[in-house]
Amino acid sequence: MNPANVSPPVTLAKHGDVAVITIDNPPVNVLSHAVRSGLLECLSQAVADADIRAVVIICAGRTFIAGADITEFGKPPQSPSLLEVVATLDDCPKPIFAALHGTALGGGLETALACRYRIGLKTARIGLPEVHLGLIPGAGGTQRLPRVAGLNNALEMITSGRHVGAEEALAMGAIDEVVNGDDLLAAAIDFSRRTLAQGNLRSRTSELELEDSADNQDIVSTWKKRVSKKARGQESPLVALEAISQSIKLPFAEGLLKERELFLGCMGSAQSRALRHIFFAERAAAKLPDSIPNTPTDIKSAAVIGGGTMGRGIAMCFANKNIPVTVVEMQQEQLDLALRAIDKTYAKMSSSGRISEQQHRQRMALISGSCDHSSLARVDVVIEAVFEKLEVKHAIFSSLDKHCKPEAILATNTSYLDIEAIASAVGDPSRVLGMHFFSPAHIMKLLEVVRTGQTSTVAISSMMKLGKILGKRSVLVGNGFGFAANRMYSAYGREGQQMLLEGVTPTQLDQAMKNWGMAMGPAAVLDMSGIDIGYNARKQNPNPPADPSYFRPADLLAEQGYFGRKTGRGFYRYDPTTGKAQEDPEIIELIRAEAQRLNVTPVELPESEIQKRMVGAIATEGEAILTEGIATRASDLDVIWVNGYGFPRWRGGPMHYASEQGD
Numbered sequence: 001m002n003p004a005n006v007s008p009p010v011t012l013a014k015h016g017d018v019a020v021i022t023i024d025n026p027p028v029n030v031l032s033h034a035v036r037s038g039l040l041e042c043l044s045q046a047v048a049d050a051d052i053r054a055v056v057i058i059c060a061g062r063t064f065i066a067g068a069d070i071t072e073f074g075k076p077p078q079s080p081s082l083l084e085v086v087a088t089l090d091d092c093p094k095p096i097f098a099a100l101h102g103t104a105l106g107g108g109l110e111t112a113l114a115c116r117y118r119i120g121l122k123t124a125r126i127g128l129p130e131v132h133l134g135l136i137p138g139a140g141g142t143q144r145l146p147r148v149a150g151l152n153n154a155l156e157m158i159t160s161g162r163h164v165g166a167e168e169a170l171a172m173g174a175i176d177e178v179v180n181g182d183d184l185l186a187a188a189i190d191f192s193r194r195t196l197a198q199g200n201l202r203s204r205t206s207e208l209e210l211e212d213s214a215d216n217q218d219i220v221s222t223w224k225k226r227v228s229k230k231a232r233g234q235e236s237p238l239v240a241l242e243a244i245s246q247s248i249k250l251p252f253a254e255g256l257l258k259e260r261e262l263f264l265g266c267m268g269s270a271q272s273r274a275l276r277h278i279f280f281a282e283r284a285a286a287k288l289p290d291s292i293p294n295t296p297t298d299i300k301s302a303a304v305i306g307g308g309t310m311g312r313g314i315a316m317c318f319a320n321k322n323i324p325v326t327v328v329e330m331q332q333e334q335l336d337l338a339l340r341a342i343d344k345t346y347a348k349m350s351s352s353g354r355i356s357e358q359q360h361r362q363r364m365a366l367i368s369g370s371c372d373h374s375s376l377a378r379v380d381v382v383i384e385a386v387f388e389k390l391e392v393k394h395a396i397f398s399s400l401d402k403h404c405k406p407e408a409i410l411a412t413n414t415s416y417l418d419i420e421a422i423a424s425a426v427g428d429p430s431r432v433l434g435m436h437f438f439s440p441a442h443i444m445k446l447l448e449v450v451r452t453g454q455t456s457t458v459a460i461s462s463m464m465k466l467g468k469i470l471g472k473r474s475v476l477v478g479n480g481f482g483f484a485a486n487r488m489y490s491a492y493g494r495e496g497q498q499m500l501l502e503g504v505t506p507t508q509l510d511q512a513m514k515n516w517g518m519a520m521g522p523a524a525v526l527d528m529s530g531i532d533i534g535y536n537a538r539k540q541n542p543n544p545p546a547d548p549s550y551f552r553p554a555d556l557l558a559e560q561g562y563f564g565r566k567t568g569r570g571f572y573r574y575d576p577t578t579g580k581a582q583e584d585p586e587i588i589e590l591i592r593a594e595a596q597r598l599n600v601t602p603v604e605l606p607e608s609e610i611q612k613r614m615v616g617a618i619a620t621e622g623e624a625i626l627t628e629g630i631a632t633r634a635s636d637l638d639v640i641w642v643n644g645y646g647f648p649r650w651r652g653g654p655m656h657y658a659s660e661q662g663d
């Protein structure tokens with residue numbers, strides 16, 4: 001071996017007649033400027049060396065190249081560009097073999113596609129996730145992947161951004177061999193020698209013919225319909241489709257030019273700025289503020305108090321990540337009910353193919369039940385998820401204080417109660433905090449970790465780490481009525497309720513927000529989650545606003561027993577057989593009469609005004625939350641909305657959106 005250091009993140013080593021180029025640019029080997037120039041430099045050495053017959057590109061650390069360096073986007077470009085790099089790879093007179101592990105994504109996969117051959121570990125995954133950043137592959141991916149994996153596969157992978165496992169990639173032709181074992185380098189060198197020995201090298205990717213089928217145009221048209229339906233306002237999947245469709249019409253070089261033009265258009269778009277913002281916002285939210293040392297304890301076992309909907313979902317979160325969990329109920333009957341319900345949910349997931357039957361059994365085996373707090377003596381964390389009554393929670397925490405080990409962390413899943421008041425039941429309140437999951441807890445990504453003024457830094461860092469292990473987007477917030485998420489949602493809801501009094505119908509309100517990109521309209525959400533829940537929560541607000549029209553439509557409905565779907569009537573009327581929502585003229589009239597009583601003047605509101613007022617209300621409340629120190633970063637509030645409330649990701653969250661509007 002003759003190692004020759006070229007530039008720090010990229011090195012070349014000779015293994016006989018095979019040159020091995022290793023990229024080592026932690027944490028995920030992105031194609032930053034130094035990597036691009038290092039790659040070209042190493043490649044030119046390998047080409048110039050007469051002893052070398054083949055080149056292997058491999059990465060150190062946890063993954064093959066995860067893509068272009070997103071932090072370089074929007075800055076003046078530095079040569080060599082990634083396009084130059086992949087063109088050089090594609091054009092190389094000696095065959096190049098990409099050796100994949102971890103996740104070969106975006107520009108990383110494009111680099112591999114420009115190589116003649118690709119092999120990967122069994123655990124490797126590949127993908128072109130650029131659409132999630134409001135982009136399209138911009139280094140040949142839209143032209144090379146169809147040539148390598150077929151048009152259908154390329155359309156599916158690129159427009160969805162889906163990561164594909166090694167076996168599937170092999171089946172579609174995107175990689176050439178799956179490595180058994182874990183010595184990727186040895187396997188890549190061996191594969192390159194076998195290939196050389198066979199002779200008859202495959203053509204360069206740019207010279208591969210796209211399977212010429214009369215059906216190609218039909219395939220594109222079918223995908224266009226599918227993608228338009230799914231995109232719901234997001235532009236990049238359709239732009240990606242447009243770029244891929246060029247691969248069936250144009251020679252490679254011209255297709256590449258078209259891809260470039262479309263890529264640059266995306267790069268300057270507001271949607272891409274928003275999506276890149278949320279990418280970094282989610283990663284920033286997971287980090288502790290500098291003032292909190294990262295000294296987490298390991299959570300090896302957990303308990304959930306309460307086997308209702310939330311408790312069941314939270315228990316599943318633990319079991320899904322292999323952490324044993326005890327569900328605690330007051331009576332055996334309730335406990336059996338909860339465990340049966342969890343089993344049924346897993347059975348459904350297994351029959352729909354989301355988990356295997358074995359995973360179903362393994363997860364159920366991790367969940368035990370108890371009606372006695374003395375069984376919690378050894379658990380590392382307890383999450384209380386009973387109904388929202390301070391006295392009840394107080395009694396539970398006082399009992400936990402007696403039965404749990406002193407270092408156990410005691411968390412409440414309350415949505416709005418004062419956590420310091422709950423913690424006062426415990427001798428050491430520094431081990432108490434909020435773990436606010438969103439329903440259904442085993443599906444929703446968002447988790448608010450709520451610290452009080454007394455919560456210890458160990459408890460905070462442990463729960464932020466646990467959130468990550470559970471696969472959640474955790475956001476650290478402070479204690480205050482509704483914390484950050486529900487408080488902002490309440491401001492949004494309040495604005496909607498005000499507009500209902502001003503004469504906007506529930507259908508108009510919901511349609512306006514759906515057209516804006518929200519997953520559901522606010523009136524439909526209230527009907528789905530239960531109008532009584534917010535009604536009861538407002539009753540417990542220690543400082544309710546003096547405004548007589550505050551949430552009046554919702555409270556009026558709750559007072560009449562119209563709680564939404566579960567009572568067959570709320571802002572809409574629900575068909576008892578089909579469950580389909582219908583506009584309800586009586587409810588509209590009821591609200592109109594209430595508005596008259598409150599002297600609210602009816603107005604005609606265009607859809608754009610409804611949208612502006614709704615989103616403006618969130619951002620204004622967000623500013624207040626930041627000023628009061630309930631949250632520390634505006635971007636954390638964006639993470640909350642995108643992951644908890646169906647805010648369109650491509651709008652970047654309410655705070656980002658407001659800042660882009662100059663509000």
Ligand code: 3H9
Pocket residue numbers: 027028030066067068069070071082083103105106107108110129130133135136137138139141280283284
């Ligand atoms: C592209 O390639 C365009 C081309 O088609 C054309 C160009 C001309 N850039 O997520 P993690 C950072 S577009 C810069 O916590 P994980 C990340 O911010 C790109 N930084 O780890 C974090 O930093 P910090 C297409 C990046 O193990 C750290 O790495 N590629 C990038 O949970 C660790 O990240 C993608 O869209 C990047 N591209 O997940 C892939 N990627 O520690 C985007 C990551 O300071 N990346 N960082 O917070 C991912 O999906 C995940 O990061 C990955 C690892 C799955 C790789």
